Amino acid sequence: MGDFNYTISDDKRKGGKRGSTSETNHLKDLMFKFGAIDLGYSGSKFTWAKGKWGNAAIKRRLDRGIANISWRLTFPKATISHLGAIKPDHTPILLDTNPDEEFAHMPFRFEAAWLRDKA
Numbered sequence: 001m002g003d004f005n006y007t008i009s010d011d012k013r014k015g016g017k018r019g020s021t022s023e024t025n026h027l028k029d030l031m032f033k034f035g036a037i038d039l040g041y042s043g044s045k046f047t048w049a050k051g052k053w054g055n056a057a058i059k060r061r062l063d064r065g066i067a068n069i070s071w072r073l074t075f076p077k078a079t080i081s082h083l084g085a086i087k088p089d090h091t092p093i094l095l096d097t098n099p100d101e102e103f104a105h106m107p108f109r110f111e112a113a114w115l116r117d118k119a
Helices: 026-034 069-074 112-116
Strands: 036-038 048-050 058-060 066-068 079-082 093-096
Touching (some): 066 069
């Protein structure tokens, strides 16, 4: 898990120069060599930005968690979350290997019919 300084595909980029198909992608090579998979994420799509924020910025998903199938079977519920940026160009990521069962909180709703109930 960490900052790999490579993207896996062009859909993990916004702005800036697109990579050449002849350019070596060391992250893809590493993942292939070890039979690793990307653990996915929740939160913002990008973890790094350069330049102005907004549409003019160059953005990438450089930070990620990868694991081989053995690790994934050991931690089947593991999740990666992209947290809020603490510096203008970096977004921390959080690996949770045992997330709590999520409970969907229902917002309180007042029913007008309750006013008619005498009980």
